[in-house]
Amino acid sequence: xxxIVGVVSNAPVNQLIYDALLLLQHRGQDAAGIVTQLDxxxxxxxxxxxxxxxxxxxxxxxxxxxxxxxxxxYPTAGNAFSEEEAQPFYVNAPFGIVLVHNGNLTNAHALKxxxxxxxxxxxxxxxxxxxxxxxxxxxxERATHGLPLTPQDVFAAVSAVHRRVKGSYAVIxxxxxxxxxxxxxxxxxxxxxxxxxxxGTTMFASESVALEGSSHLFERDLAPGEAVFxxxxxxxxxxxxxxxxxxxxxxxEFVYLAxxxxxxxxxxxxxxxLNLGETLAKRVISTVPPNEIDVVIPIPESSRPSATQxxxxxxxxxxxxxxxxxxxxxxxxxxxxxxxxxSVRQKLNVIASEFKGRNVLLVDDSIVxxxxxxxxxxxxxxxxxxxxxxxxxxxxxxxxxxxGIDMPTKDELVAHGRTIEEIRQIIGCDALIYQDVDxxxxxxxxxxxxxxxxxxxxxxxxxxxxxxxxxxxTRLNEHRVGGDENAEDSSRLALPNAAV
Numbered sequence: 001x002x003x004i005v006g007v008v009s010n011a012p013v014n015q016l017i018y019d020a021l022l023l024l025q026h027r028g029q030d031a032a033g034i035v036t037q038l039d040x041x042x043x044x045x046x047x048x049x050x051x052x053x054x055x056x057x058x059x060x061x062x063x064x065x066x067x068x069x070x071x072x073x074y075p076t077a078g079n080a081f082s083e084e085e086a087q088p089f090y091v092n093a094p095f096g097i098v099l100v101h102n103g104n105l106t107n108a109h110a111l112k113x114x115x116x117x118x119x120x121x122x123x124x125x126x127x128x129x130x131x132x133x134x135x136x137x138x139x140x141e142r143a144t145h146g147l148p149l150t151p152q153d154v155f156a157a158v159s160a161v162h163r164r165v166k167g168s169y170a171v172i173x174x175x176x177x178x179x180x181x182x183x184x185x186x187x188x189x190x191x192x193x194x195x196x197x198x199x200g201t202t203m204f205a206s207e208s209v210a211l212e213g214s215s216h217l218f219e220r221d222l223a224p225g226e227a228v229f230x231x232x233x234x235x236x237x238x239x240x241x242x243x244x245x246x247x248x249x250x251x252x253e254f255v256y257l258a259x260x261x262x263x264x265x266x267x268x269x270x271x272x273x274l275n276l277g278e279t280l281a282k283r284v285i286s287t288v289p290p291n292e293i294d295v296v297i298p299i300p301e302s303s304r305p306s307a308t309q310x311x312x313x314x315x316x317x318x319x320x321x322x323x324x325x326x327x328x329x330x331x332x333x334x335x336x337x338x339x340x341x342x343s344v345r346q347k348l349n350v351i352a353s354e355f356k357g358r359n360v361l362l363v364d365d366s367i368v369x370x371x372x373x374x375x376x377x378x379x380x381x382x383x384x385x386x387x388x389x390x391x392x393x394x395x396x397x398x399x400x401x402x403x404g405i406d407m408p409t410k411d412e413l414v415a416h417g418r419t420i421e422e423i424r425q426i427i428g429c430d431a432l433i434y435q436d437v438d439x440x441x442x443x444x445x446x447x448x449x450x451x452x453x454x455x456x457x458x459x460x461x462x463x464x465x466x467x468x469x470x471x472x473x474t475r476l477n478e479h480r481v482g483g484d485e486n487a488e489d490s491s492r493l494a495l496p497n498a499a500v
Contacts, residue, residue: 001257001404002087002102003027004192005210006069006172008180008230009201012036014063017070020203020210021051026259027102027206028074031086035098036068040177042098046086067180067232069172071100074406085127091134094141095149096176101129102206103168103190104404106468109475111135111164132169136161140175149178151229151237158183158227159241166467168250168403168455170222172204179231180204186242187464188224189250189403189455191264195219202230207262221265223247248464251454252405254444255394256302256365266448270305273365275443276393277309280435284361287433288389290314294358297321299365299376300348306393307363316361321354321380344375356384362429366394368407370414373427381428391433395440396423399461400473407458409477 003024007013017034032054033046045059051072071087088098105111108128115121121134139157140149158181168189173181182204184192195203195211195218205211208218222228225242249265250257260270284290296318298307311318325347354360360380367373373390380388396415401407410416414423424432437459445451455464 001027001074001190001406002100003072003206003210004069004100004102004170004172004204005071005206006100006174006180006182006204007201008067008232008234009197010066010199010234011201012064013066013068013201014060016201016203016214017068018051018055018060019214020205021070021072023210023213023259024072024206025051027257028072030075031073031083032071033073033086033088033100034063034068034070035088035090035174036063036065037174037176038065040096042090042096042174042176044088044090044098046083046088048083048086067174069098069100069174069180071102085125085130087127087129089127089130089133091137094137094144095178097133097137097140097173099129099133099136099171099173101132102170102192102404103185104128104402105132105165105169106167106402106465106472107165108132108167114164128167132161132165132171133173135164136171136173139164149175151231151239154181154229155227155237155239155241162186162225162242166465168465170206177232179229181227181229182222183227183241184222184224186225186245187248187455188222188245188265189248189464191221191249191253191258193218193221193264194228200234202234202236204228207258207264209259209262212261218263246452247450248453248455249451250403250405251440251444251456252366252394252401252458255440257405260302260305265451267444268447271447272444273302273305273393274309275447276435276440277306277363278313279439279443280306280363280391280393280433281310281313283433283435283439284310284314284391288361288431290316292359292387293361293389295319295321295354296361296363297354297380298363300324303363303365303393306365310361310363310391319354321351321360321383322376323349323351325349344372345379348376348379350379350383352383354383355380357386358384359387359389360385361389361391363391363393365392366397367392367414367423367427367434368397369412370423370427373414373429377428387430388428389431389433390427390429393435395435395437395459396420397458399458400477401458402463402468402473403455403457403465405458410473 005020035044105128139160170190170192195216225245254272296311
């Protein structure tokens with residue numbers, strides 16, 4: 001997952017892009033980058049780290065121009081430790097193009113060979129975003145035939161990209177001297193929206209919160225397969241470029257990834273999480289009688305709306321029992337499982353009075369590896385809880401994600417190949433309640449009947465692009481970031497989630 005933003009204005013955009021990236025920081029903490037354009041020349045600065053650390057005053061001063069784009073990166077493919085793989089990416093022909101990308105290409109390996117053997121283009125990193133940039137550049141070159149670029153040429157190139165590229169991609173690209181291009185994959189898996197400022201500024205961003213938080217009016221989400229081209233004078237052109245678009249957004253955006261104050265594809269993320277709490281309450285009642293639960297406690301941060309709604313419906317007190325340390329950030333090196341467990345206690349502390357002598361129901365947004373959940377259950381017991389029940393607002397995560405979320409290989413998923421009772425024993429809680437897959441889809445999908453469906457592949461194993469085999473998953477996992485115990489801690493508690 002990553003966060004992307006692009007702006008065309010009649011005033012300098014460096015500060016605006018910086019502010020928008022801060023609002024999208026929850027989507028990526030590994031690297032950040034901004035590129036601007038002035039007189040057909042690009043000015044770029046990118047590096048590993050958080051936005052506030054990557055961009056100093058001297059860096060901001062070196063980013064002049066009235067149009068530009070930016071990205072915050074959370075790598076799921078390629079090399080997480082390479083400065084070169086921070087975005088934006090640049091290619092000098094045709095015209096000069098810079099690009100930012102949120103998503104994951106599932107046929108990047110085949111495309112890379114095709115680019116080298118047929119298109120005669122060189123890829124210098126392991127990043128699928130550089131592959132995507134070169135596919136776009138090649139198709140723009142074919143569409144123009146050496147003639148001046150027109151909006152129809154741009155749309156023809158995007159149509160060709162859709163035919164060649166598989167997977168998930170929300171893209172913003174700046175074409176030197178011409179304008180800003182934004183497009184979304186034919187399934188709309190990753191989010192992208194457009195907004196306008198009072199001064200005529202046009203802005204694209206991964207989430208509506210980046211528009212509203214920078215005083216722009218949210219206009220709409222880009223449709224799946226749609227491309228929008230904004231000329232440097234502000235004129236906007238839009239066209240559907242996919243043969244058979246069907247809106248199937250990633251359901252994990254609503255479960256965990258997006259900020260609760262965002263609206264994605266017509267759905268309030270906050271309301272989606274309230275709805276998940278409502279359906280989860282029904283599951284709890286069928287497993288644990290409410291009179292055996294003394295208190296409902298969320299695991300910070302994004303489970304709070306679900307936990308609040310669940311507690312309200314069951315008539316059980318809601319309490320904050322954990323306090324998250326927002327200033328620890330990412331653990332630098334995690335040499336083994338024992339140190340990983342220690343990091344959970346560094347990032348999360350209990351309010352013992354909320355646990356002592358009580359039967360507590362812990363509510364989390366989802367359970368992935370199970371190692372964090374196991375440690376949290378033990379923390380509750382150590383604080384004096386008599387019984388510890390755990391409820392997940394999402395169903396069991398049984399399958400890897402291939403569309404841009406750092407879901408582990410199936411062998412690392414605690415729910416893969418196990419029954420609920422077996423998972424409960426591993427986590428160590430007295431009862432374990434999961435959301436139902438169909439109930440989750442109905443709870444969120446009811447908020448926008450126009451959706452064709454969801455990508456819920458990590459829960460149901462159905463990959464909406466229809467091109468994923470077991471061999472593909474094995475190959476993609478070979479390039480997955482963070483699968484090693486010696487790698488940086490990428491657990492959800494390690495992320496400074498903005499979902500307060």
